[in-house]
Amino acid sequence: MNTKPIAKSEILKELQEYQNQDYKYESGRILGSMCTQAHPFAKEVFIKFLDSNLGDAGLFQGTKHIEDEAIKTIGSFLGNPEVYGNIVTGGTEANLMAMRGARNLAINEKGIKNGEIIVPESAHFSFKKAQDMLGLKVIHAPLDEEYRTSTDFVQDNINKNTVAIVGVAGSTELGVIDPIQELSDISTDKNIHLHVDAAFGGFVIPFLKDLGYHFPDFDFTLPGVDSMTIDPHKMGLAPIPAGCILFKDNKCLDAMAVDTPYLTYKQQSTIVGTRLGASSAAIFALMKYLGREGYAKLAQECMDNTNFLAKGLKDLGYDLVMEPKLNIIGFNHPQLSTEELADELEKRDWRVSMSKCPEAVRIIVMRHIKHENILDLLSDLKDIKNNL
Template sequence: MDFSFAKSSLIRFRASANSFLSQYEPVILLLAPLLTLLVARVLQSFLDAVREKGFKQTFVAFFMSSIKLVPGVNKYIEAEKQKVVDKMQSGVKSKREGWWTELPRAGLGVGVIEKLKEEKGKDVVWQGKCSGTVYIGGSEAEGHFSLINEACSMFAHTNPLHLDIFQSVARFEAEVIAMTAALLGNKEKASGGQVCGNMTSGGTESILLAVKSSRDYMRNKRGITRPEMIIPVSAHSAYDKAAQYFNIKLWRVPVDKEFRADVKAIKKYINRNTVLIVGSAPGFPHGIIDPIQELGELALSHGMCLHVDLCLGGFVLPFAKKLGYPIPPFDFSVQGVTSISVDVHKYGLAPKGTSVVLYRNREIRKHQFVAVTEWSGGLYVSPTVAGSRPGGLIAGAWAALMSLGQEGYLENTKAIMEVSESIQKGLVLFPMFLPPLF
């Protein structure tokens, strides 16, 4: 067989290729090492991420980032996000037929009560059946709600912004804070006995204030002007909100195999701009207590703040500990904890819209306040995000704590822990009901 034609064609192709490449040889010589370096950096980052987060999580993150590069995909994702935002902004627009859109010409007077009852009748029957929404159920709920309603109604028109006028709610707030602080380690020697704080509208505001105070405290203490905070992926989304509001760079790090905050992973992200690390007791997604003791040691060793989210466990863990359950350290008894958020409207069984933010001392808390001295309206000082606040809710929270007392909370916690143990035993006996982890 004659291969001369094929051979000559190959020679001509090689000559043409060499001629073509020779024209761009300088460009190739320049780009080749740059591209090699780029590939090496990407590969190194991928391997570092695998070592830190594990192959599965790294691969999922890489896949999600890569798929967004496909034309149209990112646009589709943004469109879906916008739909959610639009839905939140419009509310239940599809159900608005018959809604009032302007004031009635003649007021309804006392007849408005019937309207209120009519609308309330359309709500879902939630009592004892909405976990994470309402934290009391059963036959005792009706009496407790009546008591809280009466307290709120009695102080409905009060405003703790005006301390000189509404001295009653100012005292109620101070006592709710003191009673909560006593539950969370203020009486123990390690805390220094200087724990202080304020009541807020909920866990999100408590977290926002703790983050803001930590940022400003660290700026004053160490001159940090480009603040960063580090949180486990299990931490509440309120920290994302705080990062956006207060211009703080946020690092979310993976949890360990037991879904607890990974102290070693958090340590890797600490730098000279770190103002705050975070732990939860427990975290909302998994109901697991983070290693607060180890996080406290880490915060102390680096001279930064540690916030503990006790919004869910604040009125359970102290009483579970008294009942003899093996509860790890979680409060101001841990050196290094600088602030705590705890919701009174969860297992404190107070009216919705009541939470407490606590600080180890006044030196940290003073950075929470906003004081305006150059306003034409006079001196303005506000301790929380809100200016005017509903004194009725503060009175309702005080009434809840005082009516239940330690014995009431111990009884509630005992019931909670016993049900929890029953569920755990059931899952052990019938493992087919356990959801797959992967």
Template sequence: MERKGLEKRQIFEKLDEFQKNDLEYSSGRILGSMCTCAHPVAKEAYCKFLESNLGDPGLFEGTKTLEDAVITMLGELLGKKDIHGHVITGGTEANLMAMRAAKNYARQEKSIIHGEIIAPKSAHFSFKKAEDILGLKLKEAELDENYCIDLNSVKSLITDKTVAIVGVAGTTELGKIDPIKELSEICLEENIYLHVDAAFGGFLIPFLQDIGFKINDFGFNLPGVSSITIDPHKMGLAPIPTGCILFRDEKFLDVMSIETPYLTEKQQSTIVGTRTGASAAATWAIMKYMGWEGYTKLAKNAMEITNLLARGLVQNGFDLVSEPELNIVAFNLSGLTAKELAKYLDDKGWAVSVSSCPPAIRIVLMPHIRREHIEELLEDLKEIKETLI
């Protein structure tokens, strides 16, 4: 730190230099991220509420009202208006909160001290963090031939120490949707907490179902679902960081509440204390602005771009891992490992990622990806293939 502060002009010149090294979503070159350009309406609302702190809601009653309205809207989207939850940083915090709720509830209601959670091998890495941070044992269920959780594997892993089962609605690597209805039935029968990680699929699946896509249910309309993660900073077009955790019943929040005598109210469940109200305001604003029709159009366009890429890959001799369910395409090229192909694409300026189960190039077709970007990508892939033959 300088003893005497820099002028504003100097500071922003330096910031510009730092920012030049960042990739921009708008370039269409970021193909492996589940985040995208925040909508201008959401960004404006975010900046307007930068100083609000939902960690002390008694001081920011207007912002708390906004957060409650967001949770209600998300509940309506996911099958149950009367739900409870918070706008937080993202899917990792939401999943940690869900596992903490399951752990505390099982300890209170079933006297389970050393709990276990069951999640598919395709689950997000945040559940490994939950194992470490919360002292829970993570048991990974096998996947079926469609890369979804295998129900027989789940049943074989259940013990008297199981505090939660996890299903995913839009896996991080392949965009697959687990059989949540069947998991709901298992959890009701076994009296086990069911958490659905819909961080990615939550802002997609309901709109696609509405226009005729045959996609598995995953929401609170299934009676065994206890909690859901959903991320507005993905397909919801809210700024980073914006995630949400939703609970069917307030009792799951109550088992995590902490007395905070120096604040206006006790804190209810969130991992962090101080948390910005800007994310809640931005989510409220963009959901009101987009409406059901706007998000349906966004989802439909994402799937059209997804199908354009999938068809082009097959036509050019690339191997799809499976037919895409959501806007993620994974593929390989015979004779190259996924990492080798990723290096060729990186050399051409494409920022892709590699899935691990199975190893493949993974492309996420977020709203910043347009038809012309896919056409250019397919041309580069065709050139790479021809060069190697």
């Protein structure tokens, strides 16, 4: 550390130089990110609440109220406003909390010591962290021809140690929605915790439904769903970090509570201690500001661009892994390997990512990807096709 203070202007200049090295969402060239530019109003609110610490909620009772209201609002478009939970740092922390809650409840109520969870092959890698951090054994259910979890496998692999089953609503790689209704039936029948990871789909599916899109039920309207992850910092347009964990009742939160004698609230269920009130305030404000209509408009725009890109890809002779369900597309070149295609795109200054299951170039059509960016992308893809 420098001994003498350095002038603000000099520090800001240095920071600017580093920031210039970052890719910018507004370039429209970041194709593989589930995050995007946060909404300007949400950023404005976020800054106002930077000092609020929900880890010591008794000191910040107004901000705690905001968090509770945000939870109810999110619950209201996921089938139940009377849910319990927290605004957390993201989908990883939300999934860890869900698994920790289910595990602890299973220890308390069923005496299960060596807990197992069954997750789809398509599940996010946060469940690998749950395996490592919570000592859970993770069993991967294979996918059917539409890349959805095999409910027969789930049914057949539940045993006396199973503490949770997981379904995904908007898979990380392809935006696939698992058969949550069938998982709910299994969960009710076997009395096993069902967690739905809607980190991506949670801020899309309900609003597309408002517009008349058809999706099967995937949320707390189903009796077997015990907890859900939904990320405001993905399609919710909230500033990073903002995830959300919701529980149908507070049994799981109670099962995770530890004593916090030196704080104003005497127990805490979240993984982190000191935590941002700003994330809660920003998503609370933004949901009011945009309303269901605002989120529906956003979802529609992303879907229109997705469908336009999907058609363009097919017209050029690229192979789509499947018709997109949400605003995520996986595709391949008929001759090049996925890696070769990704390299060609990177050479042309596109930032792409690849899915593994199945292998494909993956594009998440977030709101920073505009129609004109898609035209440029299709033109480059045509060039790649013609110059092979």
